[in-house]
Amino acid sequence: MESLLTYLRLQMKLRWGSEESDKKSRRLTAAVSVVTFAVILLLEYVLIGVLVDYFSENLTAREIATAFMTLTEAVLTVSAIAAQIKWLLRPSDVQITARFPVSPFGMFVANLVMIYINLTIYSLVLTVSMMGVLGFATGMANLSYFGGVFVAALVGPVIPFAISVVVAVPVMFLLNLLENHNYIKLFIFIAGVVIFFVAYDYILRMMADYFIYQRISNENADLWDKLILALNSEYNPFVYAANFLFFRDVERSLIVNAAVFAALAGAGTAIAKPVYDRVRNRALEGKRGIFNKKTALTSDGAVAAVIKKEFKEIMRTRVYAYFYLGIAIATPVMVFFCNRLVKQVGEAQIGSSVAFGTSVLVITAFMAMINVFSANIISKEGTRFYLTKIIPVSFTAQLAIKSLMNLMVSAGALAISCFVIGVLKFVAPEQIYIIVAVEFVMAAGFIFNGFNLNVRHPYLKNKANGDVAEINTSIMMAIGLAFSAVLGGVSIVLAYDNDVTLIYYIISAVAGVYFLANAVIFFTSAERRYNSIEP
Amino acid sequence: MFEIIDFSKKYEGASKYSAYKINLKVNDGEVCGLVGSNGAGKSTLIKSMTGILPYSEGTVIINGYDLRKQPVKAKKNIGYVPDDHTVYDKLTGREYVNLMGSMYGVKKQRKRAILDALATRFNLTHALDDQISSYSHGMKQKICIIGAMIHNPKVWVLDEPMVGLDPQTMAEVMKLIREHAARGNSVVFSSHNLDVVRRVCDKIAFIVQGRLVSVIDAATARNPAFDLDAYFMELNGKWNRY
Numbered sequence: 001m002e003s004l005l006t007y008l009r010l011q012m013k014l015r016w017g018s019e020e021s022d023k024k025s026r027r028l029t030a031a032v033s034v035v036t037f038a039v040i041l042l043l044e045y046v047l048i049g050v051l052v053d054y055f056s057e058n059l060t061a062r063e064i065a066t067a068f069m070t071l072t073e074a075v076l077t078v079s080a081i082a083a084q085i086k087w088l089l090r091p092s093d094v095q096i097t098a099r100f101p102v103s104p105f106g107m108f109v110a111n112l113v114m115i116y117i118n119l120t121i122y123s124l125v126l127t128v129s130m131m132g133v134l135g136f137a138t139g140m141a142n143l144s145y146f147g148g149v150f151v152a153a154l155v156g157p158v159i160p161f162a163i164s165v166v167v168a169v170p171v172m173f174l175l176n177l178l179e180n181h182n183y184i185k186l187f188i189f190i191a192g193v194v195i196f197f198v199a200y201d202y203i204l205r206m207m208a209d210y211f212i213y214q215r216i217s218n219e220n221a222d223l224w225d226k227l228i229l230a231l232n233s234e235y236n237p238f239v240y241a242a243n244f245l246f247f248r249d250v251e252r253s254l255i256v257n258a259a260v261f262a263a264l265a266g267a268g269t270a271i272a273k274p275v276y277d278r279v280r281n282r283a284l285e286g287k288r289g290i291f292n293k294k295t296a297l298t299s300d301g302a303v304a305a306v307i308k309k310e311f312k313e314i315m316r317t318r319v320y321a322y323f324y325l326g327i328a329i330a331t332p333v334m335v336f337f338c339n340r341l342v343k344q345v346g347e348a349q350i351g352s353s354v355a356f357g358t359s360v361l362v363i364t365a366f367m368a369m370i371n372v373f374s375a376n377i378i379s380k381e382g383t384r385f386y387l388t389k390i391i392p393v394s395f396t397a398q399l400a401i402k403s404l405m406n407l408m409v410s411a412g413a414l415a416i417s418c419f420v421i422g423v424l425k426f427v428a429p430e431q432i433y434i435i436v437a438v439e440f441v442m443a444a445g446f447i448f449n450g451f452n453l454n455v456r457h458p459y460l461k462n463k464a465n466g467d468v469a470e471i472n473t474s475i476m477m478a479i480g481l482a483f484s485a486v487l488g489g490v491s492i493v494l495a496y497d498n499d500v501t502l503i504y505y506i507i508s509a510v511a512g513v514y515f516l517a518n519a520v521i522f523f524t525s526a527e528r529r530y531n532s533i534e535p
Numbered sequence: 536m537f538e539i540i541d542f543s544k545k546y547e548g549a550s551k552y553s554a555y556k557i558n559l560k561v562n563d564g565e566v567c568g569l570v571g572s573n574g575a576g577k578s579t580l581i582k583s584m585t586g587i588l589p590y591s592e593g594t595v596i597i598n599g600y601d602l603r604k605q606p607v608k609a610k611k612n613i614g615y616v617p618d619d620h621t622v623y624d625k626l627t628g629r630e631y632v633n634l635m636g637s638m639y640g641v642k643k644q645r646k647r648a649i650l651d652a653l654a655t656r657f658n659l660t661h662a663l664d665d666q667i668s669s670y671s672h673g674m675k676q677k678i679c680i681i682g683a684m685i686h687n688p689k690v691w692v693l694d695e696p697m698v699g700l701d702p703q704t705m706a707e708v709m710k711l712i713r714e715h716a717a718r719g720n721s722v723v724f725s726s727h728n729l730d731v732v733r734r735v736c737d738k739i740a741f742i743v744q745g746r747l748v749s750v751i752d753a754a755t756a757r758n759p760a761f762d763l764d765a766y767f768m769e770l771n772g773k774w775n776r777y
Contacts, residue, residue: 293627293630293664293666294629294664295627295629295630295633295664296643297629297632297633297636297643297646297647297650298633298637298643299637299642299643300633300637301637301640302637302638302640304637305633305634305637305638308634309623309626309630309634312625312626312630313623313625313626316625316666317625383619383621384621384622384623386582386587386615386617386621387622387623389585389586389587390585390586390587390610390613390615391610391635391638391639392606392607392608392610392611392638392639393607393638394606394607531589532547532589533589534546534547534588534589535587535588
């Protein structure tokens with residue numbers, strides 16, 4: 001028992017322990033966290049305010065609160081499943097923990113306890129902030145309500161945890177089946193991104209309508225009302241956590257929570273324990289033959305070989321593939337939704353002349369998003385960086401090959417995006433050509449800018465698994481969004497009562513200068529800087 | 536042939552030289568072993584002469600090309616096996632060798648001939664289509680060796696090549712080194728294993744604290760009356776005082 005508790009304490013330290021850092025950076029981190037949390041609360045307040053205003057016509061505050069509590073519980077359930085898979089079923093530290101004098105069952109229980117504690121923390125943060133804001137928006141906020149919110153936050157993790165114990169095993173098996181089926185995973189990711197954007201667009205359009213016309217013209221209003229009423233049904237297990245918000249039906253809710261917990265967590269533990277043992281043993285023995293692919297030898301030149309290698313790595317590296325190719329492929333869809341939304345707001349406020357500017361704003365942002373990874377192009381090599389130094393291809397040529405690959409992806413995404421906005425007549429036909437030219441130059445500018453940043457500040461200590469964990473990419477994202485705001489802003493503002501050709505000249509000049517400046521820096525200093533990198 | 540002339544290397548921000556005033560020449564057909572204790576400067580020297588680390592003092596000549604002035608031509612003549620066997624582990628073994636061959640302009644028939652021969656020799660044929668991330672330490676070392684040999688380099692450089700290899704593979708690598716040199720190429724490798732160095736090398740260079748303190752030939756090293764271990768200890772003891 002004592003070793004089990006020691007193990008639990010160790011796990012807590014590993015997962016939540018703070019790293020040594022100086023006072024200044026601690027203060028900075030704390031300040032950033034407070035500001036971020038305040039911004040999230042503000043956004044929640046605005047969004048929830050709109051939704052409550054919308055739904056309160058036909059529904060009571062209690063019904064709305066129950067629906068929101070269900071949403072919180074759903075988020076907790078997904079977090080719990082992810083935690084089960086990450087900590088219990090795909091543990092990365094088995095090699096270390098196997099040496100501890102704790103039985104596998106002890107570790108299993110300790111991990112479950114960890115997951116539950118983690119979930120309770122999530123629940124407290126999520127439930128208190130969301131339901132607290134909801135209390136103010138619905139006028140229910142009083143001492144009793146906040147007491148209810150606190151109790152509901154504590155009871156909240158019970159059923160999500162129980163569900164996760166049962167669901168995590170099949171989800172993990174499904175994930176294992178998809179392991180190395182990179183095209184399927186990429187397709188699922190893209191579908192996920194698109195669905196997310198459809199939902200995002202739906203909510204934002206609803207809010208835009210509300211702010212512009214002070215009403216919500218949602219064609220599915222009835223459906224929403226019915227859905228919320230359905231979520232209030234006693235067949236929804238999450239209702240029994242929501243009941244604590246109003247201290248309603250407390251005894252029955254306690255019994256249901258306890259019964260569901262006992263049944264699901266008990267059954268789930270019985271299923272998960274043998275799986276955990278197998279997974280643990282496999283992790284200890286090491287994976288063998290996880291990926292097997294017959295490929296033919298070729299007579300490729302260096303350019304084709306590097307491009308093929310880059311694409312293979314992208315497809316086979318989870319994080320990089322999803323955020324690079326996934327975003328690039330999903331860009332036209334996202335451009336469509338964003339364009340439609342921004343145009344809706346812009347035209348209502350300014351007029352149809354805004355369409356060109358909004359298109360520039362949106363497409364520049366997505367070009368930046370796709371090419372943000374150019375700021376990671378050297379760091380991505382990690383400990384294999386030496387290979388780029390020994391091959392008989394000049395560093396400038398190597399980077400140029402990689403820029404060609406990035407440019408090919410950007411050009412594809414840009415062409416389809418422009419085709420979409422052209423076909424749907426978001427902008428005039430001649431403006432499409434201007435957008436294509438400016439954005440292509442901007443994409444090239446972003447790529448060179450990213451390279452220049454990375455060649456100055458490479459981070460090569462990672463294990464080259466494609467993880468993007470460095471400040472260069474964040475800086476590139478900020479630069480990209482700034483250009484999006486500048487180019488889009490200039491195009492929108494000047495569209496009021498100026499000749500549109502002036503706008504074309506200005507944005508072309510900005511894009512041209514940005515590209516040229518970065519290209520000159522690249523071709524004059526990249527080789528020297530690359531050579532001076534000491535891996 | 537490769538030659539290092541007055542070579543010195545100081546890492547950025549370091550106060551001391553990691554390699555200082557080194558002169559070394561390895562002729563065609565010769566095998567040279569670099570010997571030194573941990574941190575002596577062997578890897579620094581090897582990484583500099585393959586173009587991985589930048590250097591500002593001295594000259595490195597690879598098969599007649601100055602590494603600093605004609606880096607691409609010089610690198611075409613080098614095959615390098617690193618000490619940590621880090622490669623593109625998302626690729627399969629065959630894909631990696633194919634990539635390395637393409638970098639050096641090797642055609643597919645030639646790639647196939649070399650890959651088949653070396654994979655059979657190293658007993659790696661069964662794993663060529665597996666992702667390298669699933670390879671063991673020794674298998675990674677073998678694929679690195681094949682990748683470095685795919686273009687039949689004039690200068691073959693190996694950093695601690697025997698670490699983690701089984702005795703049979705070790706014997707194969709030693710044989711391969713000798714065969715490569717016998718075809719008129721130069722081989723340089725670093726090692727802590729004095730027995731391997733004695734058996735394989737034509738000359739042995741001793742590095743202590745970044746300085747090349749002694750070079751002896753094979754005849755001396757293999758002389759039963761000469762105690763290589765004691766000589767190494769003596770050099771270390773003597774030069775570490777400076």
